[in-house]
Amino acid sequence: MARDAELKTYDGPAGGWGSARSVAGALVRDRAPLKSAAALAKQNKPGGFACVSCAWSKPRDPHVFEFCENGAKATGWELTSKTIGPEFFSRHPLAELETWSDFALEDQGRLTMPMRLNRATDRYEPIAWDAAFKEIGAALKAIEPKRAVFYASGRASLEASYMYQLLARAYGTNSLPDSSNMCHESTSVALPESIGQPVGTVFLEDFDHADCILFFGQNVGSNSPRMLHPLQEARKRGASIITFNPLKERGLERFINPQAPTEMLTGAETTISTQYCQLKAGGDLAALFGMCKALIAMDDRAVAEGLRRVVDADFIREHCHGVEAFKDACRARDWADLEARSGLGRREMGQAAEVYANSKAVIGVYGMGLTQHRLGVDNVQMLMNLLLLRGNVGRPGAGICPVRGHSNVQGQRTVGITEKVKLAPLEKLQELYGFKPPREDGMATVDACKGVIDGEVEAFVSLGGNFLRAVPETGAMEDAWRRLKLSVQIATKLNRSHVVGAKAAYLLPCLGRIEIDRRDGAPQFVSVEDSTSHFHASHGFAEPAADTLTSEPAIIAGIAQAALAANPRIDWAAWAKNYSLVRDAIEATYPSVFPDFNARIETPGGFPKPLAARERSWKTETGKANFVFPQALDEDPDMPARSPNALTLITLRSNDQFNTTVYGYDDRFRGVEGTRMVVLMNAKDIARLSLANGQTVTMRTIADDRLRQVQGFRVTAYDIPEGCVGAYYPECNPLIPLWHHAKVSKVPAAKAIPVTIHG
Numbered sequence: 001m002a003r004d005a006e007l008k009t010y011d012g013p014a015g016g017w018g019s020a021r022s023v024a025g026a027l028v029r030d031r032a033p034l035k036s037a038a039a040l041a042k043q044n045k046p047g048g049f050a051c052v053s054c055a056w057s058k059p060r061d062p063h064v065f066e067f068c069e070n071g072a073k074a075t076g077w078e079l080t081s082k083t084i085g086p087e088f089f090s091r092h093p094l095a096e097l098e099t100w101s102d103f104a105l106e107d108q109g110r111l112t113m114p115m116r117l118n119r120a121t122d123r124y125e126p127i128a129w130d131a132a133f134k135e136i137g138a139a140l141k142a143i144e145p146k147r148a149v150f151y152a153s154g155r156a157s158l159e160a161s162y163m164y165q166l167l168a169r170a171y172g173t174n175s176l177p178d179s180s181n182m183c184h185e186s187t188s189v190a191l192p193e194s195i196g197q198p199v200g201t202v203f204l205e206d207f208d209h210a211d212c213i214l215f216f217g218q219n220v221g222s223n224s225p226r227m228l229h230p231l232q233e234a235r236k237r238g239a240s241i242i243t244f245n246p247l248k249e250r251g252l253e254r255f256i257n258p259q260a261p262t263e264m265l266t267g268a269e270t271t272i273s274t275q276y277c278q279l280k281a282g283g284d285l286a287a288l289f290g291m292c293k294a295l296i297a298m299d300d301r302a303v304a305e306g307l308r309r310v311v312d313a314d315f316i317r318e319h320c321h322g323v324e325a326f327k328d329a330c331r332a333r334d335w336a337d338l339e340a341r342s343g344l345g346r347r348e349m350g351q352a353a354e355v356y357a358n359s360k361a362v363i364g365v366y367g368m369g370l371t372q373h374r375l376g377v378d379n380v381q382m383l384m385n386l387l388l389l390r391g392n393v394g395r396p397g398a399g400i401c402p403v404r405g406h407s408n409v410q411g412q413r414t415v416g417i418t419e420k421v422k423l424a425p426l427e428k429l430q431e432l433y434g435f436k437p438p439r440e441d442g443m444a445t446v447d448a449c450k451g452v453i454d455g456e457v458e459a460f461v462s463l464g465g466n467f468l469r470a471v472p473e474t475g476a477m478e479d480a481w482r483r484l485k486l487s488v489q490i491a492t493k494l495n496r497s498h499v500v501g502a503k504a505a506y507l508l509p510c511l512g513r514i515e516i517d518r519r520d521g522a523p524q525f526v527s528v529e530d531s532t533s534h535f536h537a538s539h540g541f542a543e544p545a546a547d548t549l550t551s552e553p554a555i556i557a558g559i560a561q562a563a564l565a566a567n568p569r570i571d572w573a574a575w576a577k578n579y580s581l582v583r584d585a586i587e588a589t590y591p592s593v594f595p596d597f598n599a600r601i602e603t604p605g606g607f608p609k610p611l612a613a614r615e616r617s618w619k620t621e622t623g624k625a626n627f628v629f630p631q632a633l634d635e636d637p638d639m640p641a642r643s644p645n646a647l648t649l650i651t652l653r654s655n656d657q658f659n660t661t662v663y664g665y666d667d668r669f670r671g672v673e674g675t676r677m678v679v680l681m682n683a684k685d686i687a688r689l690s691l692a693n694g695q696t697v698t699m700r701t702i703a704d705d706r707l708r709q710v711q712g713f714r715v716t717a718y719d720i721p722e723g724c725v726g727a728y729y730p731e732c733n734p735l736i737p738l739w740h741h742a743k744v745s746k747v748p749a750a751k752a753i754p755v756t757i758h759g
Helices: 016-029 033-040 069-078 086-091 102-106 129-141 158-171 185-195 204-208 225-236 261-266 284-304 313-319 323-332 335-342 346-357 376-389 409-414 426-433 445-454 474-481 552-563 572-577 579-589 683-688
Strands: 115-118 123-126 148-152 212-216 240-244 254-256 275-277 362-366 399-402 459-463 486-491 505-509 517-519 522-529 534-539 647-652 678-681 696-701 709-717 724-728 753-758
Touching: 016 069, 016 254, 016 261, 033 069, 069 225, 086 123, 129 459, 129 486, 129 505, 129 552, 148 158, 148 445, 158 409, 158 426, 158 459, 158 522, 158 552, 158 579, 185 376, 185 399, 204 225, 212 346, 212 376, 225 240, 225 254, 240 346, 275 346, 284 323, 284 335, 284 346, 284 376, 313 376, 323 376, 335 346, 362 376, 376 399, 409 522, 426 579, 445 474, 459 552, 486 552, 522 579, 552 572, 572 579, 678 683, 683 709
Parallel strands: 148 459, 212 240, 212 362, 240 275, 362 399, 459 486, 486 505, 647 724, 678 709
Antiparallel strands: 115 123, 115 505, 517 522, 522 534, 647 753, 678 724, 696 709, 696 753
């Protein structure tokens, strides 16, 4: 339960004793401190398991403790001794469970038995596995495949993901949205046009060679804390780190390494950012244009005076297309406009550009602060333009580094979880398995939401995740969810998507990644891909929460055997028992990506995916890296006309949550304790709007004429730019209109929601 709310200043660094105490408290709360502590020793290590939290890289030579605060919380959350059996559901109807918080639902513990909703009693009741598969298969057969959605969270393994996309396509649909649709799909659209590949170019070892790192819209302290180790090492050898972010995030300010006894004993901190540019929400395009404009002006002066060039003219001449048009666009930008839109001064942008110009190897790191805007694709391409100007791609210590969220969200895309026909190996699947996959694009996340609301989607199968809480238009989605003919949820814990009942609803509890997965008595392991495009084995460590659980591959195989006609070329039963056979199938489908998959997957540090752009080979239409840029500065150009009371809401994650999973009610770094219902505001905005610090308010979106509001938020004075406010998601997701998403990529524009605040 939430405690009495308390707001105070937190002066500590990221890491340090604050992190240690938070981890200890979380493990005790989950009632499995000894089991979890033993598991943590194997986390992100060769022969151990890949963290079920973020996707940050797993090093070849790991630290003694290769886990972070949130990774430890995720491990304790999965290995909790708390369990949910049939008796729990007999006591609690769905009408009651719908009133529970996200934290309360998941805090009940691990699901242990397959359950089927009894609409008459409004309760889940136990069902045998074979009976569940049979009923689900019959229900899917009765539904037109184009009216079914197969959603995947970013946590499922490569093996489960490959089987899942094959199930969906053999069934007859390409509607395979996943959590990438809500975060880094803007990357997957932007980078192929710019450099010819949908993922970043940076490997972990590049951080050892960079002398400058640019950060845009990524909160490393809460979202990927293990990344602080290479950042700290970079700072200690003198590298510059320049951060662009509306909020001062503690992990990008100061850090004490919990694994360094001297630092823990003495309190010796490392300053992470050498320059912190606190721009406005949606000001990234203008800031990037400003840096590029300053850099080009330096180069123009160098040419005029016969000095050494500032841009990498040789690289651009050999490898790039469209630079002159881009230079002209930058020169034409007015500094006053750049300052007004970015919220930064010309001097600030110029200082950042000067450091960049004098650096030999630069990495551009970014997160959803760039991708979750209407022009999120353009944001990514502008950062790429900045890197291309000085040849910072395809050499040691340089490149672009999108920091992915969930632990295998990038890997799922690699093995076919995509709604886009052009990204799926349809011809190869037909060759290998003898069926004709559908040839039209399926539904992305926002398309699936619209389909549910409009009644076009009748069946929703979910491989993990909490779809209803992750998506926009929460209220309309929940109302429409009840009209679904079929909801199938493969999960480890109870969440909101399970307790808003469809006409027929099934809960299929699966093993967690940390648990030993025995198939016919033989332990199996799975594999994942990290943010730096390396594939890793992941071995279960702990005994399962219940002997009634089965694995994700086995559940997928069970549904496939019940829903599909028999296919002699796909032995679902054999795959469910021996995951090496699935890896063989993945290799056969993607031979250039996974050569010798089974032989290489145990490589310490993982083995890399081939990245053409890293070798300066450009798989683009021009055969070169392309300068692609927008014509405007506004990242959210169709926001409503500004009124004196309009503010821009940025949705945030606390350091006590991961995606929609809420571990508790504290956000240590922001000084918030016992609540998540706060709205962070600039003190001048509080005074201008005649509000008071601590006042309870309602937020309403003004994106269109439809009333969307969230209530019960506490005004909290905070260091945030004027005109901007911050509040947590998923609590604020009801404010996001379904249409308010990035153009082309369809990522919800959650970092710039127009709102008004009412007392």
